[in-house]
Amino acid sequence: MAARFGFRFGVVAAAAAIASIGAFPASAQDGFPFGLEMTLDAPPQPGSKRVPSLDIGDSGEVRLELWCKGGKGQFSVAGNTVIFAAGPLEDRACPPETAKVDDDLITALSAASTWARQGDEISFDGPTPLRFHLNTN
Structure with missing residues (x-):
């Protein structure tokens, strides 16, 4: 009985700790834009x-x-912290200069450590800040 109570208490404490750091996705209207482009x-x-x-x-x-x-790729979000992991990219016979700007964008997105949302604007902060606009049409 004591072990079962301890397990339940541990699960409740872990869930409370995760919720307190914001690891659960917020709604798309005020949080990270899950389900949006x-x-x-x-x-x-x-x-x-x-x-x-x-x-x-x-x-x-x-x-x-x-x-x-x-x-x-894949985004992992906890509060305002973000991690982006890119998967393999299709080359599509890109000219070298275009391939480089694509690679630089992936590098910048992968290096971002925090994000913020202000209305339809999403920003990723890292060595190279990036700003995106939600497609609301």
Whole structure:
């Protein structure tokens, strides 16, 4: 009986600790944009109309469409802390200069350690700050 009480108390204490640091996803309206798509606040590359976008699933899985490359990744979020892990990217016969800006964007997103949301604007802070706009149309 004492062991069972101890286990239940441990589970309740662990859940309370996780909730207190904000590890449970907040609603999409005031928290991380799970289930939404967003576009990088940047101009298209010369000779193209494409601008990078992220389509984020309900569990943090993400489909990336960059200036040339595409692929998948995963976001993990706890409070305002964020970790992005990129999966393999499709090369799509990108010109070297476009491939480099795609790789630089992935590097910047992977190096971001915190995020913030202000309305439809999502920012990722790290060595290279990034700003995205939610696609609300």
